[in-house]
Amino acid sequence: xxxxxxxxxIKAAIIVGLPLGSIPIILVVERRGAGFMQKRxxxxxxxxxxxxxxxxxxxxxxxxxxxxxxxxxxxxYTIAPLIALVVAVMPLAVIPxxxxxDFNGKTIFPEVFHTDLGIFFAFAVSxxxxxxxxxxxxxxxxxxxxxxxxxxxxxxxxYELSLTTAIVAMIFLYxxxxxxxxxxxxxxxxxGFLPKWGFFVQPVAxxxxxxxxxxxxxxxxxxLAEGESELVAGYHIxxxxxxxxxxFMAEYxxxxxxxxxxxxxxxxxxxxxxxxxxxxxxxALMLTIMQVLSFIIKIxxxxxxxxxxRWTLPRFRYDQLMMLGWERLLPLGIFNLIITVLxxxxxxx
Amino acid sequence: MSIYYYLSAFLFCLGLLGTIxxxxxxxxxxxxxxxxxxxxxxxxLFSRATGFLDAQLQVFFIMxxxxxxxxxxxxxxxxxxRKKNTVYTDELKIISE
Amino acid sequence: MxxxxxxxxVLTVAFALLTVFSKKTVISAFALLMTLVCIGGIYxxxxxxxxxxxxVLVNAGAVAILFVFVMMLIDLEKYPNNTERSKIKLIITVLxxxxxxxxxxxxxxxxxxxxxxxxxxxxxMKALFDRLFTQYYIPFELATVLLLAAxxxxxxxxxxxxQHPGKE
Numbered sequence: 001x002x003x004x005x006x007x008x009x010i011k012a013a014i015i016v017g018l019p020l021g022s023i024p025i026i027l028v029v030e031r032r033g034a035g036f037m038q039k040r041x042x043x044x045x046x047x048x049x050x051x052x053x054x055x056x057x058x059x060x061x062x063x064x065x066x067x068x069x070x071x072x073x074x075x076x077y078t079i080a081p082l083i084a085l086v087v088a089v090m091p092l093a094v095i096p097x098x099x100x101x102d103f104n105g106k107t108i109f110p111e112v113f114h115t116d117l118g119i120f121f122a123f124a125v126s127x128x129x130x131x132x133x134x135x136x137x138x139x140x141x142x143x144x145x146x147x148x149x150x151x152x153x154x155x156x157x158x159y160e161l162s163l164t165t166a167i168v169a170m171i172f173l174y175x176x177x178x179x180x181x182x183x184x185x186x187x188x189x190x191x192g193f194l195p196k197w198g199f200f201v202q203p204v205a206x207x208x209x210x211x212x213x214x215x216x217x218x219x220x221x222x223x224l225a226e227g228e229s230e231l232v233a234g235y236h237i238x239x240x241x242x243x244x245x246x247x248f249m250a251e252y253x254x255x256x257x258x259x260x261x262x263x264x265x266x267x268x269x270x271x272x273x274x275x276x277x278x279x280x281x282x283x284a285l286m287l288t289i290m291q292v293l294s295f296i297i298k299i300x301x302x303x304x305x306x307x308x309x310r311w312t313l314p315r316f317r318y319d320q321l322m323m324l325g326w327e328r329l330l331p332l333g334i335f336n337l338i339i340t341v342l343x344x345x346x347x348x349x
Numbered sequence: 350m351s352i353y354y355y356l357s358a359f360l361f362c363l364g365l366l367g368t369i370x371x372x373x374x375x376x377x378x379x380x381x382x383x384x385x386x387x388x389x390x391x392x393x394l395f396s397r398a399t400g401f402l403d404a405q406l407q408v409f410f411i412m413x414x415x416x417x418x419x420x421x422x423x424x425x426x427x428x429x430x431r432k433k434n435t436v437y438t439d440e441l442k443i444i445s446e
Numbered sequence: 447m448x449x450x451x452x453x454x455x456v457l458t459v460a461f462a463l464l465t466v467f468s469k470k471t472v473i474s475a476f477a478l479l480m481t482l483v484c485i486g487g488i489y490x491x492x493x494x495x496x497x498x499x500x501x502v503l504v505n506a507g508a509v510a511i512l513f514v515f516v517m518m519l520i521d522l523e524k525y526p527n528n529t530e531r532s533k534i535k536l537i538i539t540v541l542x543x544x545x546x547x548x549x550x551x552x553x554x555x556x557x558x559x560x561x562x563x564x565x566x567x568x569x570x571m572k573a574l575f576d577r578l579f580t581q582y583y584i585p586f587e588l589a590t591v592l593l594l595a596a597x598x599x600x601x602x603x604x605x606x607x608x609q610h611p612g613k614e
Contacts, residue, residue, distance in 0.1 A: 117499055117571065124499045127507030131479070134511070138472065138518050146518065153515060157508070177571065351558050353488060356455050358550035360462055360481075366543035367466035370536070372529075373522060376471055379478050379513060383465060386485050386505075397492050400564035402577050405494055409578070412504050413589045417596035419509045423516045424600045430520050439529055 011112045015092050023252045024054035026303055033307040064241040069140075072238060076139035081239070081246035084132025088253040091122040095260045096179055098270050098291040101284065111179075118179035119167060122261055129216065129254060130156045133225065133235050136247070140238040148234025151318060152225030155215055158325040159222075163212035165333030166205040169340040170198055170265045183269035195274055199266040204336045206266045208329055213258040215325070217251060219306060221313040224321060259302035263295070270295040353394055360387030374429075374436045378422050385415045450491060458484040472517050479510035496571045 035042020044050035096111040130153045137149020174182045188196045199206045215222040226234035236247050270291040280286050367380030389408045396404035430436050464477035486501035
């Protein structure tokens with residue numbers, strides 16, 4: 001029993017600490033990347049190449065005065081950032097960074113909570129993601145916040161549908177909800193060089209999912225919840241110092257979780273990148289390390305993609321967003337699902 | 350395990366109390382949802398007691414029906430609010446205009 | 447009796463009480479959300495993992511969010527209703543629910559010894575859906591029709607706004 005608790009605690013610490021610890025790095029990438037794309041320098045004063053900039057930001061957030069406006073609803077105002085962060089972190093519990101490995105003669109699953117409903121669980125929990133924003137907007141007792149929160153919530157609920165059609169299509173294809181068997185299906189090569197990734201089988205679902213990720217994590221081009229030109233700052237107008245920073249962290253963690261799921265479904269999860277087999281050899285330890293490395297590389301590329309899109313596409317208008325979600329992506333998703341089901345049926349019989 | 354049987358009875362009766370007692374339509378719908386939760390819990394308990402999966406499928410159907418009920422109920426409340434500017438049951442006495 | 451069972455029961459009871467007796471409707475909506483999540487936890491504890499995931503996804507993720515949404519749109523705190531309830535009505539209400547609780551508790555109490563706990567041989571998603579798509583396929587199809595009808599009904603009801611004719 002003690003051993004189990006210890007194992008779970010260690011895994012939980014790693015799995016929560018790693019994404020939270022990587023947020024400063026993402027911040028640097030984001031701000032320097034923005035500079036790179038807009039032909040300017042970006043923050044480069046703190047430390048070598050501006051690498052210490054997020055540290056300075058953290059100190060700024062920690063030591064700034066915390067202003068709590070008098071018109072807010074105090075209890076909900078305080079717990080809203082916590083709800084956002086906790087709900088964002090929870091799906092990490094089922095995301096594995098490597099295949100199960102043997103340690104001290106015992107098989108250890110790298111994820112905290114091993115269940116054969118992995119994908120399903122992750123989406124069930126991330127469906128709660130809109131509560132943090134909704135509570136924040138309502139508790140701030142400010143019309144702009146409320147509008148931002150309602151927009152964010154409607155947007156997340158709408159895009160969850162097309163996201164779900166993409167996931168269901170992939171689950172049909174792999175015939176399993178278990179993340180490890182989904183990854184196992186994607187290990188190997190076609191014709192000796194093309195990885196068996198879901199992306200090459202289901203490009204439509206991949207695009208649907210990708211658009212859904214941007215809408216779910218409220219990133220540009222879908223950051224209508226914040227829309228500076230219309231809503232000042234959306235749901236976090238009234239938040240300052242560390243509470244604001246927690247919202248920021250929740251947004252980044254949500255982004256990481258969704259990109260992790262995207263990679264698991266469409267880019268082979270922790271399966272090795274092409275060419276990495278040569279490095280592994282026979283060593284089991286080396287295999288695990290390389291799997292973790294592959295996963296991290298894939299996630300980093302996804303994060304770069306997020307930054308790239310953010311500074312390339314302008315923000316959508318709200319009615320355009322809703323039309324895209326309900327009239328374009330959802331029918332496309334359902335059509336794709338029907339085709340997938342038919343193909344899987346005729347493949348199996 | 351047996352504590353859950355009492356829990357489901359309690360949830361049902363609490364929902365009943367709220368449904369009769371509450372004044373605004375939204376809270377009444379909320380309490381109906383609570384009653385449905387109690388009943389669904391009882392179905393899962395039955396599945397556990399008999400070993401048949403059929404009872405769990407009933408929960409599945411209960412969820413579908415409660416989702417429909419909430420969606421239609423809330424949209425009706427909103428259109429009522431637009432017309433009459435109130436959602437309190439004792440102010441909504443006239444059936445037709 | 448396990449510690450987790452007691453904890454879940456206490457939490458569910460507390461949140462359910464908050465749902466019904468809270469003066470602010472938004473708080474009762476959040477309490478309902480927590481009640482539904484706790485019931486999902488009980489499903490997990492009873493061994494039906496799939497139902498608990500569905501419970502969180504559908505009831506907590508979609509149904510409760512609709513409630514919160516509507517409550518934020520219709521701000522009831524601004525239009526309080528101060529009509530007094532007649533005492534006799536209140537007494538009857540409490541009596542009704544207490545009597546029904548008593549009857550249910552009595553029934554449960556009389557039968558609790560005969561109830562067995564069977565270990566479900568296979569309550570996985572596959573076993574569940576094997577049954578759903580063979581024995582229960584007509585109710586399932588009807589449920590999908592019901593969902594479609596609900597969607598259409600909601601769109602029609604919400605669009606029925608004569609003062610502000612919306613663009614088609």
